[in-house]
Amino acid sequence: MALTHLNSQGEANMVDVSAKSITARTATAEAYIYMSEATLELIQSGGHAKGDVFAVARIAGIQAAKKCSDLIPLCHPLMLSKVQVDFDVELVNKRVRIETLCKLAGQTGVEMEALTAASVAALTLFDMCKAVDPEMEITGIKVLTKAGGKTGDWQRETA
Template sequence: MNNLTHLNENGEAHMVDVGGKDITHRTATASSTITMQPETLAMITEGKHKKGDVFAVARIAGIQAAKKCSDLIPLCHPLMLTKIAVEIQPQPKKNTVVIRATCQLDGKTGVEMEALTAASIAALTIYDMCKAVDKGMIIGDTKLLEKIGGKSGTWIANV
């Protein structure tokens, strides 16, 4: 395993210095799922939720979360993201919603945490908006799907 870069020579947490790194185009895509009762998913997809368009609110929440990632996760660099896309796909046969978040920038550090945060918060927002009708929803399978750019190059999950 590689050395953990968020620890200094004394084993203390610190923010990694990326000042000497080259600026490269970087992209990361992450996903999360939320499983619910069939009636809950139908209510959302048919536009019958009293709170409005659940997927639109979740999409906006995911975008905001990616922008606020460094405020939420200690030692995470604040980034000037150039693109954030949150796609929400209902899968009625599985009573599941799949959320895919992609973040991009031209910078010195990766955007994996921003993509993971966007997908997670979008799923949490769906839960929050629908918890009154379905407290048993399950959020899971949050994962990095791919990252492109930087010193380590391209990585794609084996899914």
């Protein structure tokens, strides 16, 4: 399969989607941020000095999805109809799982928006907690599913 963001001369190229059909499109993505048990407990108890860490990270993820085309040079500006950012604290694994969902009716997919939402939500958690836990680690950023468009539905195989 050829790379779509290069023209015949090998130059960067924004893909022309004007001839594509408008279809319902969705994508989900995830990221993990590992942190100390004490930091996780601080966040869960609401005792963090910066307030509701998850609320701020959720808003940051939503804003990031909406600004994806400003951050990733060849992404199309999209009229998203839904962005959702969810957090699952996994105390036993000392991490927070971030899952995002992006939806629209449009001519191009929303995988990049879902990935950007997950990434920025994780970065925001890091930013808000770095004073108490500078050894946090962000990992596992990936697309989980995509639906719609010419290539149809796709789902990551689970391990």
